[in-house]
Amino acid sequence: MKRLTEEEINQKLKDFEGWTYAKKALHTSFQFENFKEAFTVMTRIAFEAEAQQHHPNWGNVYNELEISLSTHDADGVTEKDFKLAQAIENIVEATN
Amino acid sequence: MKRLTEEEINQKLKDFEGWTYAKKALHTSFQFENFKEAFTVMTRIAFEAEAQQHHPNWGNVYNELEISLSTHDADGVTEKDFKLAQAIENIVEATN
Numbered sequence: 001m002k003r004l005t006e007e008e009i010n011q012k013l014k015d016f017e018g019w020t021y022a023k024k025a026l027h028t029s030f031q032f033e034n035f036k037e038a039f040t041v042m043t044r045i046a047f048e049a050e051a052q053q054h055h056p057n058w059g060n061v062y063n064e065l066e067i068s069l070s071t072h073d074a075d076g077v078t079e080k081d082f083k084l085a086q087a088i089e090n091i092v093e094a095t096n
Numbered sequence: 097m098k099r100l101t102e103e104e105i106n107q108k109l110k111d112f113e114g115w116t117y118a119k120k121a122l123h124t125s126f127q128f129e130n131f132k133e134a135f136t137v138m139t140r141i142a143f144e145a146e147a148q149q150h151h152p153n154w155g156n157v158y159n160e161l162e163i164s165l166s167t168h169d170a171d172g173v174t175e176k177d178f179k180l181a182q183a184i185e186n187i188v189e190a191t192n
Contacts, residue, residue, distance in 0.1 A: 035151050039142045046135045055131045059155035 003076035012082055019085060025057070025070035026081050030092060032063045041065065041095055048087045054080045056088075099172035108178055115181060121153070121166035122177050126188055128159045137161065137191055144183045150176045152184075 004012070009021045019028045032038040038060055045067075049055045057068040067088065069081040100108070105117045115124045128134040134156055141163075145151045153164040163184065165177040 035142075036146055039139075039146075043135075043139065046131075050132055050135075055158050057155070057157045059153070061153045062151050 001071055001074050001078040001080055003071070003074040003078055009077050016082075016085055016089065021077065024076045025068045026077055026085055027066070027068050028085075028088075029064065029066045032065070035062050037095075038063050038065050041092060044091045044095070045088055048091065049084060052080070052084055052087070054084050056084065097167055097170050097174040097176055099167070099170040099174055105173050112178075112181055112185065117173065120172045121164045122173055122181055123162070123164050124181075124184075125160065125162045128161070131158050133191075134159050134161050137188060140187045140191070141184055144187065145180060148176070148180055148183070150180050152180065 006021070009026075013019055013021060013026075016026075016028075019026055021027075030038075030041070032041065042058070042060065042065065045056065045058075054071070057070070059066045069084055070076060071078040071080050102117070105122075109115055109117060109122075112122075112124075115122055117123075126134075126137070128137065138154070138156065138161065141152065141154075150167070153166070155162045165180055166172060167174040167176050
């Protein structure tokens with residue numbers, strides 16, 4: 001899987017509101033109603049990540065969820081990260 | 097809920113292998129077989145945290161899980177954190 005250039009990444013990020021590129025990874029964060037809502041979304045993301053065999057670097061405190069995506073083997077961001085980012089967006093939208 | 101003193105915390109930590117006290121919180125980390133195993137444990141912890149109405153500050157990357165526990169209202173570590181820490185230990189032991 002080829003690492004995307006910064007130009008390619010920034011072009012793609014135009015379709016991803018609330019996502020940024022920094023330190024060789026994509027980043028976003030979400031705020032939910034409470035812990036249960038946050039973990040419900042995390043569970044859906046976990047199943048999707050496992051299906052894609054591509055996993056997030058993520059952290060949670062109560063209703064807050066922070067996610068970073070990168071492709072370890074490529075030492076940067078690849079199409080795999082955008083595919084998972086899109087799935088995450090779809091899940092969050094569907095559960096709002 | 098009263099904040100515990102550093103002496104009280106260190107005394108209690110003698111019963112918690114792999115846990116440390118720093119920056120007003122308890123910290124530990126676990127390594128599992130893979131993402132699925134890590135998230136399975138996270139799910140069990142999530143239910144327990146919700147039942148206790150006390151939630152972890154935690155992060156996961158693939159098979160690694162980092163957990164910090166503190167009591168926001170007390171600006172430090174309380175009995176609540178040790179109660180959740182004990183539940184986490186029980187869950188991890190039961191799933192190994």
